[in-house]
Amino acid sequence: MTKPCLGPLPPPASVPSAIPPLACDCHAHVFGPYAHFPLADERSYTPPENPAARFIAQLDATGFARGVVVTASVYGTDNRSLVGALQYAPTRLRGVAVIDSNASEAELDSLTLHGVRGARFNLYQEHGQKVYRNGAGLDDLRALAPRLAARGWHAQIWVHAPDLPELAPILRALSIPLVIDHMGRMNVARGTGDAGFQALIALLSDGAAWTKISGADRISATGAPYDDVLAFETAILAANPDQVVWGSDWPHVNYFEAARMPDDGTLIEHFWRAVPDATSRQAVLVHNPARLYDFPL
Numbered sequence: 001m002t003k004p005c006l007g008p009l010p011p012p013a014s015v016p017s018a019i020p021p022l023a024c025d026c027h028a029h030v031f032g033p034y035a036h037f038p039l040a041d042e043r044s045y046t047p048p049e050n051p052a053a054r055f056i057a058q059l060d061a062t063g064f065a066r067g068v069v070v071t072a073s074v075y076g077t078d079n080r081s082l083v084g085a086l087q088y089a090p091t092r093l094r095g096v097a098v099i100d101s102n103a104s105e106a107e108l109d110s111l112t113l114h115g116v117r118g119a120r121f122n123l124y125q126e127h128g129q130k131v132y133r134n135g136a137g138l139d140d141l142r143a144l145a146p147r148l149a150a151r152g153w154h155a156q157i158w159v160h161a162p163d164l165p166e167l168a169p170i171l172r173a174l175s176i177p178l179v180i181d182h183m184g185r186m187n188v189a190r191g192t193g194d195a196g197f198q199a200l201i202a203l204l205s206d207g208a209a210w211t212k213i214s215g216a217d218r219i220s221a222t223g224a225p226y227d228d229v230l231a232f233e234t235a236i237l238a239a240n241p242d243q244v245v246w247g248s249d250w251p252h253v254n255y256f257e258a259a260r261m262p263d264d265g266t267l268i269e270h271f272w273r274a275v276p277d278a279t280s281r282q283a284v285l286v287h288n289p290a291r292l293y294d295f296p297l
Helices: 052-062 080-088 105-114 138-150 161-172 181-185 195-205 227-239 264-274 278-293
Strands: 024-028 066-070 093-097 116-122 154-158 178-180 209-213 244-246
Touching (some): 024 244, 024 278, 052 066, 052 080, 080 105, 105 116, 116 138, 116 278, 178 181, 195 209, 209 227, 209 278, 227 264, 244 278
Parallel strands (some): 066 093, 154 178, 178 209
């Protein structure tokens, strides 16, 4: 039995007033209701219920019109909770599923019709050990890449940036759009000159990959307001501002201490400092997500 983790803080009382229309939070998870969408028995953490209605309320409170729901590792390859969320708010939500090489053509077609536009692959390791249980791996990605490309999907890669120098040639050869999760979960102590981070920058610079400005709370050494992460975000935007999106990572799973749970208002204010000009914010929050996730403008 895994240890129950905390739920998110209440929605912030205020956020920057200039969040543009059609802004999209490009990374969130939903959980439950567990009577309908139970968690996998084998999992790394146990989150409280945070179903689709609560995520929509979070979007409304923070001023975001749209969101992207990603199947979390605690569901394995069971995407029913994701599909339930997409059915709850089909015009406002898109999805990223977790599938393995056994997925049928009918399953892929059904997920596409419901608004799924990508598949997530768990390549995240530390010291050679997988960090989170479940998920699809590199062999699944290789097998699925042509089928995903045929449907216009991308591959969302959950990877530790220091592993990118070895993985980047393999990923490039797949000839499918790539999205590197959470800025490669960089350790800020390694600095922006780290070979792994520079491999991410190279993927962005030549258009081989996108990335999500998300998870600043998880890589910061100093804590809120996460200013030690700004140099990494600045480098990412300089590399290719047309292939960057932003995500809150709501409801901030796998936190067990209330003092460390991030406030979404603080995360949005951090984004405002990372992306100080209105034109770039419009790109990252509106136009880039519309292209990547097939939202109308």
